[in-house]
Amino acid sequence: MVEPLETIEARIEAISLALVTLDGEDIPVMGQMLNDLGDLKTFAATLPLPDFGLLVGALSGYLEKIVLREISDLEPFETGIGQLQAIFRAIADQVDHHVELAPLLAHLGAFLPDATIGEPSSDQRPAGAPQTASTTVSVPPPAAAEHFSCPEADMDEEDREIVSGFIVESLESLETVEVSLIDLEQDDSEKEGINAIFRAFHTIKGVSSFLGFMRINRLAHRSENLLDKIRSGEFIVDGDVIDVILDSVDLLKRLIQGVQTGMEGGGPLDIGLNIAPVVARIEAIQAAGDMADSPIGEILVDQGAISRQHLDDALTQQKAAPGKKLGRILVEAGATSPKQVAAALREQKKVSGQRMDLQVKVDTLKLDSLVDLTGELVIAQSMLRQHPYIVNSGDQHLLHTLGQLNQITSSLQTMTMSLRMVPIKSTFQKMLRLVRDLAKSSGKKVQLRMTGEDTEIDRNMVDELYEPMVHMIRNSVDHGLETPEDREAVNKSPMGTISLKAYHKGGNIVVEIDDDGRGLNRDRILQKARANGLIDDDSRLSDSEIYNLIFQPGFSTARAVTEISGRGVGMDVVKKAIERLRGRVDIQTTAGQGSTFYISLPLTLAIIEGMLVRVGQERYVIPALSIIESFRPTAEQYYTVENKGEMILSRGKLIPLVRLETLFDTRSDFRHPWEGLVVTVEYDGQRMGLLLDELLGKEEVVIKSMGVALKHVRGIAGGAILGDGRVGLILDMAGIWELAMES
Incomplete structure (x- = not known):
């Protein structure tokens, strides 16, 4: 029985981890989850509780519907996996576990075959199976889905404009709420953060009621009630409270996005997501947290700031004057100092009379x-x-x-x-939630520090930058940071740190992602690269060239594939995504101390800074980020190598010499390289020399699309209209490299 139990536990944890890190409609990950559920069905026959297998079957059927896009609500599936874990723990620990499965199975679209499932008889129980108390399930008739009123999608232009404003404002507010919740979890005395969260829910509640979105209204109202109790000091914020509010935020986002989808596609504005489980959790927390004494007073007692008698006296005075704050009563009585109470009220009062910048919203x-x-x-x-x-x-x-x-x-x-230009803050803030969830699922202690989040970046880059950053953060948590035990063994703090930093440098924006983990293993990277045939056994590479090997497709040094990372696709995605933005990625790492990844991006996608050059009668623009140096070579620097074509000596190394006249079928003024100019450029860690006739100068040019007919021409990224009215072609280093290797 031990082996099946270990296998079942591994399958359940794999599904749970995949669920936590699931990013959108990731069909391959969902497919693996279905395979794991299929394995669980097989092993369920060895367990003493038949409802375990019934729940597994219901979860499998529900996930299949999600994959087929028949439904989109993952919440019942998440609840079911949690219940599956609870049942298994009871079986493994040989303890009683009573659960009401009928409502959950109804949400999953399945029902129990019998009114009551008791403990299997001795002849039904597999030999050696642990004695486990029965799981009694009383099955009420399936409850009808709760209906909420909602306006029709067919509305006049004025109403559509109001609803569109509500969607934008609400989604922006919920993004801010997530960050405030993470801050609140780390410091529950952050009163201004609580007020900001409360105001967001209060606004959504009020506007949704006015517009008639009653499902959104009810969920926002229940969440607001809980936040009001936190704000008034009736609750101490803990992980469970943060979790349920975050779940409420997620559900509100999906409901509001459903309204947006309905507005755009003419479908229903209420997508019918079931809010009952989240509402029930909120109400359960409120019921369990009702208390007679003030938590603030209890905290002061626990810290030794006041005595129990001081607290009792203050509470008696507060009953006589309900509007008076407990902290003020304690200070006036001399029981504690204003400094100790002020720690919970910092930043609540803001400087009055500050000028508010007026803002106007403009269609993008x-x-x-x-x-x-x-x-x-x-x-x-x-x-x-x-x-x-x-x-x-x-x-x-x-x-x-x-x-x-x-x-x-x-x-x-x-x-x-x-x-x-918009601040990169919104992208950085999304990483807070990601780090929290990854740390929770991986069993590691991780904190995220951010600086320079007010640095501005082209708004078209913001969404494109999100996916690369997600991959890099996942790798930092999974591969970079050690477990708390391993960190303590090498005299590190058990809490790992990931730092995000953004700043302007040389006309570009630089984003740093730094961790204080184990760093990149140079020898293992070399070993893996040789095993994969990426380099020869006798290749002599610099440290920079070795570390850049991790960006090769399919390259991974992970000893085991996890649900977070390790398949060798993440860093390849990062490299390609950054290059699409005309940027580059550099690495610095120290064994045992951590790694830093530098993402350099242009400030905007609409203008490019580059070197204007001439080859014959044609003008080209070479992106400045790709240029290493320009020089007029001598005859002694020119070589021809068998099977490798022409080479030029640049900074002590032979690099391929590429003639643009050959690639683009034009005519150059010169035939011999020492008669012209060479510009050394870099792509993907490799260098090549472009043979030119003349450097015309450094310019900032407005990028123009080449149109549908020419957009797939390799080696050309776009065009620019020059001062004399002619068109200059902007070179794409990736395409130039591919063409050069083929010629």
Whole structure:
């Protein structure tokens, strides 16, 4: 019996971990969960409780419906997995476990075959099975789904605008609530945080009632009641309270997103998610937490700040003056100091009279149009400035006016580009919830520190940056940070730290992801790379080149695949996603001390800073981030290598020499490399030299799409209209490298 129990436990924990880290409709992960549930069905026959197998079957059927997109609510499945864990623990520990399964099975779309399931008889129990008390289940008739009133999707334009505003405001508020909840869990004396959370739920409750979204209203109202008790000091915040409020936030998000989907697609605005389990948990916490004494007073007693007699006297005075705060009574009585009470009230009072910046919400399509038109204005102004008539004109007044126009256009471009910029704070804050959940599922102690979250980035990059950061945070928690026991064994704090930092540097934004874990294992990376055929046995690589091997597709040094990471796909995804944003990733690591990943990105996707070059009659723009150096080679630096083509010596290393005239079928002014110029560029840790005729200078150009017909041309990332009205092609280093390797 021991072996099946261990196998069952492993399957249940695998499903639970997969559920915690499930990111959207991840079909492969759901498929593995179905396989694990199938294995559990097989082993369920060895257990003394038949309802275990019944619950497994119901969970499997429910997950199949989610995979087929017949339903989308994961909450009953999550509840079922939790119940499955509880039943198994009772079996493993040979203790009594009584559970009411009927409501849960009804939510999962399954029902018990009999009114009561008792303990199996001795002839039904497998030999050697532990004696376990019966799980009695009384089956009431299945309850009808609770109905809430909701407005129809067919509404006039004014109402649609009001509902759209409610959706945007509510989702933004709930994002802020998540961060405040994490802060509150770490410091439950953060009164301003509690007030901010309460205000968000209060607003959602009030507006949803006005608009007629009663399911949203009820859930927000129940959550607000709990928060009001926390705010008034009737509850001490703990993990269970934070969990249920976070679950309430998640459910509210899904309900509001359902309204958004209905508005866009013309479907129902109420997607019918069952809020009863979360509401029941909130009410259960309230019922269990009702107490006669003030928790604040109890905390002061426990800390030795006041005596029990002082507390009793203060509570007596508070009954006579209900509006008076307990802390004030204690201070006035001399029982404690204002400093001790003020610690729970810091930052509650804000400086009054501060000026509030007025804000106007603008449709993103209008904003993008403004940016595009400004780009066209910049191009037109540049073409005007370089027009031969203007250049040859000696009219000083005209030149002065054009200079003023240039300044105004430049300022307008800077201002419009700043409108696209948003703080990276929203992306950073999402990592707080991720780290909390990953730490909880992996059994590690992890804290997340953030600096520079007010650093601004192009709004189009915000969503694109989220997925790479999720992969890197998962790797840091799973592979980088050690377990508390391992950390203590090497004289580290049992609490691991992951730091997120954002700042501007050299016209770019840099995002640092740092952990104080074990660091990258250089020897293991080399061993794995040789085993996978990525490098030769006699290859001599720098540390930077070795660490960059982790970005190769399918590369992983994990000894075991976990539900969080280890399949070798995460860092490959990171590399590709960052390159799509015209950025790069660099690594610094120290064995036993941790690793730091540097993500460098351009400030905006609409303008690129690059080097304008000429090959024959064609103009090209090389992104500045890719350039290492430019030089005029000598004949002694030029080599030809059999089967490897032309090579050029750059900084003591031979690198491939790429002729753009060959790749793009144009004609260069020079034939021999020492007659022209070479620009050394880098892609994916590899360097190559581009042979050019002339460097025309460094410029910031407005990126233009090449259109549907030319967007798949390899080696070209886009186009730019130059000052003389001609088009310069922006080079894509990934495509250039692929073309060079094929030629």
